[in-house]
Amino acid sequence: MEPGDMLVESRMERKKRETRQKIIKVAMDLFQKQGFYDTTMEQIAEVADIARKTLYNHFPVKEAIVDEYVRGVSKEFAQEIIDSVKNLPDTKARLLAALDKAYAWVEINPEITGICLGYRFKNMCHGSAYNEGETGTQRIMAEIIRYGQETGEIRRDISIKLLVLQLDILRGTVVMGWLGDKSKYKLRKEIAKIVDLFIYGAVDRQESQAKAGGAITEE
Amino acid sequence: MEPGDMLVESRMERKKRETRQKIIKVAMDLFQKQGFYDTTMEQIAEVADIARKTLYNHFPVKEAIVDEYVRGVSKEFAQEIIDSVKNLPDTKARLLAALDKAYAWVEINPEITGICLGYRFKNMCHGSAYNEGETGTQRIMAEIIRYGQETGEIRRDISIKLLVLQLDILRGTVVMGWLGDKSKYKLRKEIAKIVDLFIYGAVDRQESQAKAGGAITEE
DNA sequence: TAATTAATTACACATTGTATATGATTATAA
């Protein structure tokens, strides 16, 4: 036994993690090549060289593989996105810029995005999809909102958690809508509306609207 | 051929509708008796006295039965809820009262509610769950918001459709959260926060908050 | 009545996800 071994993952834990990683890699490759719905768990197991039942031990449903993959990707990009919007003038600009970067990825991976969002929304009431661990996007939004609260721009009588939840849900909804009809909506424009609504609310505030230089209007 | 026959539904259409209604009734009875997940499509078909394949012709997945049932119930109650909140002082009070009534039903039917919301959220990008026909709850919220716009209380630079969508999603999210942990959250209190956030937004408006008599605070 | 259209049905099938028992590895302790 080497020093610090009990802090590091044991051999068993490591092997398990390696299997998970391999499953994710194999599965995502297959999804990309032949589509999510035309790829069976059987096939994934075969290519990953494990039993089908073992696959189910790691991921209870096929969607869970996509979910974990997306979590990984978004966590990877979270910090650099946070850094890149830090110096923008206000919360609205920061949110728009951050979501804009996130959607660059979404536009390239529409199918994966749809699967993942559908899975998370469906299981929203169970811990797995929405409570276990913060998403990269959620962390980004939490940082931006926390900073907005510190600077006095965002109200402090509502918890960050609830604010992030609201924003995250709205974001997801817009993306889902866009996925259903990509021609109709311009993703960025829709997001701009939602962010404006999130920050200023549905109330009609003549004076504040003037101050903000006019809100986004519908065409 | 009797007069006005082409305006009325034909025999075939009527029989089809009757079959659908029978399926819904049979299924909901079974769900109530033995739970949603312990009821199979086979069993529903058997009790409804139709072939399993016929059942799938009417409802592509089991959840769709629940969805249509809930749509029916909510449409039934929509008008009377709208009427009952008409004379309240402002939009916020109207929304709270309306949602309060809706949640009386939710609290009695948690399983059905969860199934239905999960199904709608999952298929948000396809027409079926969120675009085909207005929900009762959506109609209620649309009416209240439209009235709020007329009286100048709610901003008019964002379409009713988008406002309703946002509100509907937030509502659904809160309910889903509550379903996952009924002990922790008081449904009404959570809703009150969400409605406040929806109307006034995330921005910190010192003067308006004073005017509104203080916003809802977290405990 | 005959022809056409639509719905129901029976049948077969691929796939999903679970339950159960068994073998293989690893961690823990005597």
Added chain:
DNA sequence: TTATAATCATATACAATGTGTAATTAATTA
């Protein structure tokens, strides 16, 4: 080191979902 328990992988079997196809039945139209 050996024994023991725990954990993961596996094989097998199974109930259920959802789909595709073709045959049958019912309803509409001419």
